[in-house]
Amino acid sequence: MASKTIENYLKQIYLARQESRGKFIPMGRLANLMEVTPGTATTMVKALADAHLVGYEPRRGVKLSRAGEHLALHVLRRHRLVELLLVRVLKLDWSQVHEEAEEIEHAISERVLEAIDRLLGRPVADPHGDPIPTAGGKVHPQRFTSLATCPLDRPVRIVRILDQEPNFLRFVDQCGLTPQAIVRVQQRDPLADAVRLRIATDKSARCRILSGGVAARFLVRDP
Amino acid sequence: MASKTIENYLKQIYLARQESRGKFIPMGRLANLMEVTPGTATTMVKALADAHLVGYEPRRGVKLSRAGEHLALHVLRRHRLVELLLVRVLKLDWSQVHEEAEEIEHAISERVLEAIDRLLGRPVADPHGDPIPTAGGKVHPQRFTSLATCPLDRPVRIVRILDQEPNFLRFVDQCGLTPQAIVRVQQRDPLADAVRLRIATDKSARCRILSGGVAARFLVRDP
DNA sequence: CTTCCAATTTTGACTAATCAAAGTATACTG
DNA sequence: CAGTATACTTTGATTAGTCAAAATTGGAAG
Numbered sequence: 001m002a003s004k005t006i007e008n009y010l011k012q013i014y015l016a017r018q019e020s021r022g023k024f025i026p027m028g029r030l031a032n033l034m035e036v037t038p039g040t041a042t043t044m045v046k047a048l049a050d051a052h053l054v055g056y057e058p059r060r061g062v063k064l065s066r067a068g069e070h071l072a073l074h075v076l077r078r079h080r081l082v083e084l085l086l087v088r089v090l091k092l093d094w095s096q097v098h099e100e101a102e103e104i105e106h107a108i109s110e111r112v113l114e115a116i117d118r119l120l121g122r123p124v125a126d127p128h129g130d131p132i133p134t135a136g137g138k139v140h141p142q143r144f145t146s147l148a149t150c151p152l153d154r155p156v157r158i159v160r161i162l163d164q165e166p167n168f169l170r171f172v173d174q175c176g177l178t179p180q181a182i183v184r185v186q187q188r189d190p191l192a193d194a195v196r197l198r199i200a201t202d203k204s205a206r207c208r209i210l211s212g213g214v215a216a217r218f219l220v221r222d223p
Numbered sequence: 224m225a226s227k228t229i230e231n232y233l234k235q236i237y238l239a240r241q242e243s244r245g246k247f248i249p250m251g252r253l254a255n256l257m258e259v260t261p262g263t264a265t266t267m268v269k270a271l272a273d274a275h276l277v278g279y280e281p282r283r284g285v286k287l288s289r290a291g292e293h294l295a296l297h298v299l300r301r302h303r304l305v306e307l308l309l310v311r312v313l314k315l316d317w318s319q320v321h322e323e324a325e326e327i328e329h330a331i332s333e334r335v336l337e338a339i340d341r342l343l344g345r346p347v348a349d350p351h352g353d354p355i356p357t358a359g360g361k362v363h364p365q366r367f368t369s370l371a372t373c374p375l376d377r378p379v380r381i382v383r384i385l386d387q388e389p390n391f392l393r394f395v396d397q398c399g400l401t402p403q404a405i406v407r408v409q410q411r412d413p414l415a416d417a418v419r420l421r422i423a424t425d426k427s428a429r430c431r432i433l434s435g436g437v438a439a440r441f442l443v444r445d446p
Numbered sequence: 447c448t449t450c451c452a453a454t455t456t457t458g459a460c461t462a463a464t465c466a467a468a469g470t471a472t473a474c475t476g
Numbered sequence: 477c478a479g480t481a482t483a484c485t486t487t488g489a490t491t492a493g494t495c496a497a498a499a500t501t502g503g504a505a506g
Contacts, residue, residue, distance in 0.1 A: 090338035107330035115313035
């Protein structure tokens with residue numbers, strides 16, 4: 001069985017590849033994500049390569065092998081199903097479940113995972129809208145725009161938030177910018193790097209201003 | 224924070240003291256319970272003693288300190304609440320939850336624990352009837368007889384089973400000797416080491432014969 | 447009182463994961 | 477193209493937990 005540490009390295013490599021579409025993840029980036037020194041990351045990645053979980057090219061970086069990706073998706077499946085259990089069944093706060101799930105994801109067996117999946121009715125997304133890989137390791141491909149790029153003056157539905165930071169999520173919660181919320185982008189000012197939007201469900205008709213970077217963390221689709 | 228290993232040592236020392244009422248647990252016994260070599264147990268116990276979690280006297284054995292017992296009870300609380308969650312909410316089989324909880328007990332935070340406790344309605348016992356320590360570390364003292372010692376020909380209620388072995392629990396399940404079942408001991412034969420009993424809820428009026436040792440693993444009280 | 451045995455402790459070594467710091471390569475800058 | 481900054485790798489050391497095997501001891505049996 002893969003150790004907790006190995007599972008975390010593979011998960012981070014997988015997640016890093018999502019954003020920067022390049023094949024190889026540079027060591028420095030991985031070391032950062034894992035919060036270890038660069039030397040530690042190099043050592044560990046070489047061990048992962050020996051176990052055929054990743055491909056490693058010195059000074060270029062690391063990428064998942066078939067087997068590594070499979071394992072990473074499995075970890076992600078556990079993580080996201082646990083998050084949903086914590087929110088839906090144990091009524092934990094949306095903003096906190098990510099950190100809780102970080103630990104629990106390494107402790108649950110296939111049996112428990114299946115029981116959670118069944119109880120929750122085979123869900124396809126976690127509380128942040130992140131897709132839950134199937135038991136077979138498939139991820140439903142999402143191709144959403146974001147609040148930084150969607151058309152103006154048209155209502156859109158928030159479907160996913162690309163940030164797990166509790167403080168940020170608490171802010172998101174207070175604004176009402178949670179998944180399923182319907183919002184309309186009224187204006188974008190590229191020079192000021194500002195996005196002005198209105199939340200449909202918010203009767204007070206107040207506007208919100210977000211920076212472009214923050215707006216890009218909200219994925220949306222037609223309602 | 225105490226590591227998983229430390230938590231397990233403390234838990235085993237606590238559980239061992241329950242049975243053999245002597246103050247000190249001999250090293251050999253602990254090494255057995257932890258499935259490590261005696262040398263490993265000695266090394267580890269000396270480290271625990273340095274952390275003031277146990278008292279250690281060479282060649283006599285080990286016992287929990289106040290702090291160690293507190294931690295052990297906390298682990299046990301997590302273990303038993305998780306077991307109950309797995310049975311009641313996730314509908315897992317009674318006979319399997321012990322091994323599942325062995326892992327999960329080290330992964331859940333105070334917050335999650337509290338949420339489980341609330342969801343389950345502050346339960347006082349897990350699916351095997353083992354008492355759940357309170358958040359403050361109190362255990363409701365149980366003083367039950369067992370099927371090996373209770374009065375004959377009087378109905379009694381099974382309240383606890385002192386064995387977590389899946390095969391044994393499956394057998395218990397099939398017999399209907401689960402917690403809450405009402406049974407009557409009809410006869411004891413000390414020489415044959417046999418206990419004959421009838422299960423009240425079993426319409427077929429069939430009898431069961433258990434050895435004295437097995438009978439002693441079923442704690443009972445007046446219905 | 448000696449002998450011996452079984453339970454313990456000690457010793458030396460190993461694995462996984464980590465860090466600090468020194469060394470090396472790549473790429474940028476003039 | 478040389479010089480340097482940055483990113484990466486190597487090296488040597490550390491900690492937690494473990495084992496195998498040798499050394500010790502405390503008490504039971506003669």
